Amino acid sequence: MTDTAVPLTTKKDWSSDQEVRWCPGCGDYSILTAVQMLMPDLGVKRENTVFVSGIGCSSRFPYYMNTYGMHSIHGRAPAIASGLAVARPDLDVWVITGDGDGLSIGGNHLIHALRRNVNLTILLFNNQIYGLTKGQYSPTSEVGKITKSTPFGSVDRPFNPVSLALGAEATFVARTHDLDRKHMMETFRRAHDHRGGAFVEIYQNCNVFNDGAFDPILARDNRSDNLVPLVHGQPVRFGKEDQLGVTLDDQGRAQVVQVADVGEDALLVHDETRDDPGLAFQLSRLARGPFEPTPMGVFRAVERPDYGTAIGDQLVASHARQGPGDLQALLASGSTWTV
Amino acid sequence: MSDTIEERSTNKLEQVVIRFAGDSGDGMQLTGDRFTESSAMFGNDLATLPNFPAEIRAPAGTLAGVSAFQVHISDHDILTPGDAPSVLIAMNPAALRSELHDLTAGGTLIVNSDAFDERNLAKAGYSTNPLTDGSLSDYSVYEVPMTSITLEATKPTGARPRDAERSKNFFALGIVSWMYTRPVEDTVAWIEQRFAKNALVRDANLLAFKAGFNFGETAEIFPPAYRVLPAPLTKGNYTNISGNTALAWGLVAAGQLAKLPVFLASYPITPASDILHELSKHKNFGVRTMQAEDEIAAVGAALGASFGGHLGVTTTSGPGVDLKSETIGLAISMELPLLVIDIQRGGPSTGLPTKTEQADLLLAMYGRHGESPLPIVASKTPSDCFFAAIEAVRLAVKYRTPVILLSDGYLGNGTEPWRMPDVSQLPDISVPFASEPNGAEGEFLPYLRDPETLARPWAVPGTPGLEHRLGGIEKEDVSGNINYEPANHEHMVQLRAAKIAGIARDIPLVELDDPDGDAEVLVLGWGSTEGTIIAAVRRLRESGCKVAQAHLTHLNPFPSNLGDVLRRYPKILVPEMNLGQLSRLVRAEYLVDAKTYSKVQGLPFRIDELEAAIGALLDD
Ligand code: SF4
Numbered sequence: 037m038t039d040t041a042v043p044l045t046t047k048k049d050w051s052s053d054q055e056v057r058w059c060p061g062c063g064d065y066s067i068l069t070a071v072q073m074l075m076p077d078l079g080v081k082r083e084n085t086v087f088v089s090g091i092g093c094s095s096r097f098p099y100y101m102n103t104y105g106m107h108s109i110h111g112r113a114p115a116i117a118s119g120l121a122v123a124r125p126d127l128d129v130w131v132i133t134g135d136g137d138g139l140s141i142g143g144n145h146l147i148h149a150l151r152r153n154v155n156l157t158i159l160l161f162n163n164q165i166y167g168l169t170k171g172q173y174s175p176t177s178e179v180g181k182i183t184k185s186t187p188f189g190s191v192d193r194p195f196n197p198v199s200l201a202l203g204a205e206a207t208f209v210a211r212t213h214d215l216d217r218k219h220m221m222e223t224f225r226r227a228h229d230h231r232g233g234a235f236v237e238i239y240q241n242c243n244v245f246n247d248g249a250f251d252p253i254l255a256r257d258n259r260s261d262n263l264v265p266l267v268h269g270q271p272v273r274f275g276k277e278d279q280l281g282v283t284l285d286d287q288g289r290a291q292v293v294q295v296a297d298v299g300e301d302a303l304l305v306h307d308e309t310r311d312d313p314g315l316a317f318q319l320s321r322l323a324r325g326p327f328e329p330t331p332m333g334v335f336r337a338v339e340r341p342d343y344g345t346a347i348g349d350q351l352v353a354s355h356a357r358q359g360p361g362d363l364q365a366l367l368a369s370g371s372t373w374t375v
Numbered sequence: 376m377s378d379t380i381e382e383r384s385t386n387k388l389e390q391v392v393i394r395f396a397g398d399s400g401d402g403m404q405l406t407g408d409r410f411t412e413s414s415a416m417f418g419n420d421l422a423t424l425p426n427f428p429a430e431i432r433a434p435a436g437t438l439a440g441v442s443a444f445q446v447h448i449s450d451h452d453i454l455t456p457g458d459a460p461s462v463l464i465a466m467n468p469a470a471l472r473s474e475l476h477d478l479t480a481g482g483t484l485i486v487n488s489d490a491f492d493e494r495n496l497a498k499a500g501y502s503t504n505p506l507t508d509g510s511l512s513d514y515s516v517y518e519v520p521m522t523s524i525t526l527e528a529t530k531p532t533g534a535r536p537r538d539a540e541r542s543k544n545f546f547a548l549g550i551v552s553w554m555y556t557r558p559v560e561d562t563v564a565w566i567e568q569r570f571a572k573n574a575l576v577r578d579a580n581l582l583a584f585k586a587g588f589n590f591g592e593t594a595e596i597f598p599p600a601y602r603v604l605p606a607p608l609t610k611g612n613y614t615n616i617s618g619n620t621a622l623a624w625g626l627v628a629a630g631q632l633a634k635l636p637v638f639l640a641s642y643p644i645t646p647a648s649d650i651l652h653e654l655s656k657h658k659n660f661g662v663r664t665m666q667a668e669d670e671i672a673a674v675g676a677a678l679g680a681s682f683g684g685h686l687g688v689t690t691t692s693g694p695g696v697d698l699k700s701e702t703i704g705l706a707i708s709m710e711l712p713l714l715v716i717d718i719q720r721g722g723p724s725t726g727l728p729t730k731t732e733q734a735d736l737l738l739a740m741y742g743r744h745g746e747s748p749l750p751i752v753a754s755k756t757p758s759d760c761f762f763a764a765i766e767a768v769r770l771a772v773k774y775r776t777p778v779i780l781l782s783d784g785y786l787g788n789g790t791e792p793w794r795m796p797d798v799s800q801l802p803d804i805s806v807p808f809a810s811e812p813n814g815a816e817g818e819f820l821p822y823l824r825d826p827e828t829l830a831r832p833w834a835v836p837g838t839p840g841l842e843h844r845l846g847g848i849e850k851e852d853v854s855g856n857i858n859y860e861p862a863n864h865e866h867m868v869q870l871r872a873a874k875i876a877g878i879a880r881d882i883p884l885v886e887l888d889d890p891d892g893d894a895e896v897l898v899l900g901w902g903s904t905e906g907t908i909i910a911a912v913r914r915l916r917e918s919g920c921k922v923a924q925a926h927l928t929h930l931n932p933f934p935s936n937l938g939d940v941l942r943r944y945p946k947i948l949v950p951e952m953n954l955g956q957l958s959r960l961v962r963a964e965y966l967v968d969a970k971t972y973s974k975v976q977g978l979p980f981r982i983d984e985l986e987a988a989i990g991a992l993l994d995d
Contacts, residue, residue, distance in 0.1 A: 107846030119679030361660030
């Protein structure tokens with residue numbers, strides 16, 4: 037585990053010999069490719085990289101990475117990965133999860149991993165459906181979703197994963213989608229480089245059970261007027277001719293406007309480093325779902341001490357204060373007597 | 376206060392069982408602890424039994440709010456906190472009503488007479504005052520107006536009466552310290568230190584304690600003070616230790632002996648939280664502690680740490696084990712070390728959180744889906760929790776398996792004097808991590824097993840060339856690749872079972888205690904019942920009965936000679952604080968007619984109960 041120079045690698049070095057078994061056409065393939073292509077650029081070693089997943093289609097991911105990995109149990113990846121990351125701050129720990137795994141059965145672990153700011157890079161593949169169990173509605177499915185388990189339409193409202201992560205005090209929150217490799221790679225790189233808990237929602241098409249769920253914003257013709265790129269320090273602006281922008285209305289809510297109507301100076305300037313997550317939250321509420329203008333990119337990136345380092349610092353501090361632990365002295369630390 | 380023990384005329388006592396009882400706000404646990412500590416320092420052998428309500432502050436004065444602490448002190452080697460107290464200190468009517476039935480006939484009863492007003496009597500359900508209606512005529516009753524004397528004694532501090540009154544437990548401690556000739560200096564020093572931050576409380580407690588001691592001496596209502604001489608304990612350095620502290624220290628020791636950093640992730644739960652508290656203090660030993668968001672996260676984080684090459688541990692009680700089951704199954708499948716510690720309490724469901732029980736044995740054994748065996752270790756006394764922790768860790772790391780360590784509320788909270796071991800004599804239990812590829816073609820085969828132990832290599836992230844993926848899906852033997860083939864699955868199920876069964880070769884044989892070798896009855900126990908069983912067997916032997924006794928600390932696999940031992944006896948009795956879980960296991964395993972003697976009252980067995988049960992089987 038001594039640190040030597042990082043050897044040059046290619047995508048192939050990061051790909052395991054296991055046959056990839058997602059359905060043909062599944063959005064998971066492009067995400068896997070983006071990650072495998074990114075890894076050689078990150079300046080990290082394979083042996084110091086761990087992918088931990090839960091259960092679901094996306095959670096097969098670690099088997100395809102030629103790194104350390106764990107395909108754990110449903111919903112628990114953030115908890116297991118937290119233990120690993122806290123024990124081993126020297127490792128790069130990635131969590132691969134889905135909307136069912138991370139937001140339903142494992143919701144509690146996800147929010148607490150983010151709240152604690154554990155040094156994890158969490159990729160949540162959101163396809164708005166349960167794929168592996170063959171098509172039940174998920175906590176991100178839209179109201180009225182007709183599935184095998186909701187033949188008359190679902191009646192409960194979905195989570196907005198970005199809003200949830202912001203509400204859980206996440207220090208890095210971003211969104212990307214499976215049709216834009218470059219955007220994915222850039223977003224994953226930012227997430228990886230962030231020290232602390234980084235959360236990335238990836239819109240991912242399940243072409244078998246929920247095909248086209250993101251077409252209203254991701255179909256080629258719809259993208260330019262429906263994807264709102266978030267660029268730090270820049271006014272939030274989009275559209276074929278950059279004719280659209282985002283401002284705050286008089287209630288403080290983010291709204292889409294015609295730039296011509298309000299003037300460029302009225303547009304919201306994106307600041308991902310704001311300590312207060314309120315504005316990021318407003319941006320996350322811009323779209324009610326992936327059928328109207330939806331922000332893509334980094335919503336929030338702030339510096340906070342990460343949990344594992346803070347715990348490690350306490351160890352170092354008490355070692356400095358009390359010296360190394362002396363077991364014999366520990367046993368005799370209460371009242372003692374000699375017979 | 377300057378008396379030395381020699382100067383005073385005292386009655387010698389071999390042993391005494393004292394129970395302090397009061398409202399849960401009265402500080403009875405603290406009082407009992409302090410009395411225990413000064414007795415330990417004095418050199419008595421002792422054992423304690425705290426018994427408190429689950430509610431943090433049940434309504435004052437009610438039966439539900441009674442908190443009691445029993446301590447057995449002796450001039451000889453004792454094994455239990457005692458069946459029944461011969462001295463009861465009752466701070467209010469509820470305490471009297473709830474505890475009196477245990478007091479031995481002719482026993483000593485010291486009551487705070489100030490608390491016996493109409494309101495408190497009614498709250499306790501008394502229609503007449505037991506102090507005046509003659510119902511206590513079987514006991515030596517000492518009525519002491521503890522509240523008013525405490526108020527008077529603490530006046531110099533200027534404390535408000537409401538606050539001053541709270542020192543009355545120290546007044547009671549003073550009386551009892553006088554009665555049993557406890558050295559006072561230790562307690563004075565202890566009060567000074569414990570309450571150093573609050574001078575008012577410190578002074579009030581000191582004055583109350585001294586007033587109690589002086590009251591005993593001068594009031595002339597008590598018989599002369601008693602002496603319980605030091606017990607002839609084995610030479611060495613002693614400390615008084617509770618099971619939960621011993622367990623926490625055992626984990627620190629195990630980490631050192633295994634040469635692994637300890638990583639404890641736990642969720643607060645009674646009666647296990649003290650282990651988390653204790654370990655959180657010892658960061659200079661390199662111990663990492665994490666208070667997880669729930670029981671599942673706790674075991675998950677521990678397992679994640681184990682994957683990273685740490686000693687992953689989680690502590691809990693029964694309800695937490697229920698929640699952790701799925702992750703324990705994952706650890707069985709991934710074949711990684713993991714220690715799950717269950718401080719058993721009364722169940723099912725929330726059950727009796729503060730009371731003891733041994734009803735999680737079958738849960739530990741079978742409480743997971745699929746064929747999922749794991750080793751089970753049980754501690755037998757408070758101090759044995761130290762060694763049980765080391766043994767459980769030894770098995771976990773050597774065999775790369777989760778281990779369940781069963782303790783219980785009685786052991787966890789109970790205390791006994793402990794001759795501290797020389798830590799340099801403790802065994803090295805470390806195992807090496809995998810460092811090199813083990814395949815013929817230079818590849819790493821994560822499920823290529825050690826032919827001896829059947830353990831697979833433990834390769835931790837950070838090791839170049841050993842990158843591999845683990846998971847809960849069935850794996851191919853040797854390569855560890857996902858594999859759904861029928862024959863492979865059966866092979867893996869058999870391998871996992873054989874690995875755990877093979878541990879029988881690596882654990883001590885069960886020790887049989889049968890002095891003449893011709894007893895007709897064998898008493899087989901496990902866990903915290905050991906002291907009571909041995910005491911009952913001793914008594915029976917003193918009256919000429921032939922009884923054999925054996926006690927298990929390894930519950931899975933069983934020691935390899937257990938079958939032979941059991942088959943030697945026509946009659947086998949298994950006392951358990953459950954409805955017969957070990958007896959079921961040995962009946963199934965060895966086809967012997969083991970009979971259950973069961974008690975599920977949230978309380979440990981009494982010696983006389985066991986004596987009678989064994990006697991009945993002898994006569995049968
Ligand atoms: S079911 Fe859907 S998400 Fe799962 S692999 Fe197939 S296409 Fe992908």
